Amino acid sequence: MFRRYLPTILRARLLLTVVAGLVLGMGIFLGARTITAPHRTTPVYSPPVLAGQVVPGLCSAGFYARRANTIVLTSSDHCAGEGTVVRDPDSGILLGVIGPTAQSPTCPYPDHTCAASDMNYLVIEPARIPWGHLNVIDMGVGGYRTIAPGTKPLSCADIAVGDPVEIDSQARFRQGSVLEKGDNLKDAAYDGSYFPCMIAASIQVGVGDSGGSVLVRGLPAGIVSRSFGGYLGFTPLAEGLAEMGLTLCTTPDCGITRP
Numbered sequence: 001m002f003r004r005y006l007p008t009i010l011r012a013r014l015l016l017t018v019v020a021g022l023v024l025g026m027g028i029f030l031g032a033r034t035i036t037a038p039h040r041t042t043p044v045y046s047p048p049v050l051a052g053q054v055v056p057g058l059c060s061a062g063f064y065a066r067r068a069n070t071i072v073l074t075s076s077d078h079c080a081g082e083g084t085v086v087r088d089p090d091s092g093i094l095l096g097v098i099g100p101t102a103q104s105p106t107c108p109y110p111d112h113t114c115a116a117s118d119m120n121y122l123v124i125e126p127a128r129i130p131w132g133h134l135n136v137i138d139m140g141v142g143g144y145r146t147i148a149p150g151t152k153p154l155s156c157a158d159i160a161v162g163d164p165v166e167i168d169s170q171a172r173f174r175q176g177s178v179l180e181k182g183d184n185l186k187d188a189a190y191d192g193s194y195f196p197c198m199i200a201a202s203i204q205v206g207v208g209d210s211g212g213s214v215l216v217r218g219l220p221a222g223i224v225s226r227s228f229g230g231y232l233g234f235t236p237l238a239e240g241l242a243e244m245g246l247t248l249c250t251t252p253d254c255g256i257t258r259p
Helices: 001-038 237-244
Strands: 064-067 070-075 085-087 094-101 122-123 136-138 144-146 162-168 172-183 192-203 213-216 219-228 231-236
Touching: 070 237, 162 192, 172 231, 192 219, 219 237, 231 237
Parallel strands: none
Antiparallel strands: 064 070, 070 122, 085 094, 094 122, 136 144, 162 172, 162 213, 172 192, 192 231, 213 219, 219 231
């Protein structure tokens, strides 16, 4: 009788051993993932740098810039309209007011609006300006990125297929590469915004990523604008800044004397 059931018992023991090994292995794997998961190692300034991060009422934020002596923070025009007052929902602290949207003076496509880039900006409340860090982008676990003095924002022509791309919208640092470039002209019933340059990249995006900063080859390059099958579409930074009369901040105080 014992010999008769021995193979079954051995198979059962072997199965238990395999299952136990899988469970143990999975535990080790998950533990390793927990231990090796990237964590932020950089400090959070006060006021915090919002470029590259989530801003309540704004989706995500792009880059600090200035219009004359006014400090602004770029975002996307489909996140909030002009005149919207933005406050921190937890503290009630006033962060600023949404300014105008990038828009070309004429548009050859019926039922569309035309713009150089999918961009608007937040006029920062003076008390919330992170003086000394206006040329910084907070990429979360990707670290702070400092824009060197004299750096020019990239235009559509400066960006090539295969170039490395980084974003950190929604506090999730992601990397990929440029897949293709072209204009954004859709049926107006589906998308009534025309952009002469839309760049697609191999980075998954979702709700709330819009407006976030896009770095290409480590340089300020664009604004998160669209999701194409779940993948990033962004519009170029240089053209958007020019259309809105903005200057990218490339020094700690953006060339302005602190109040």
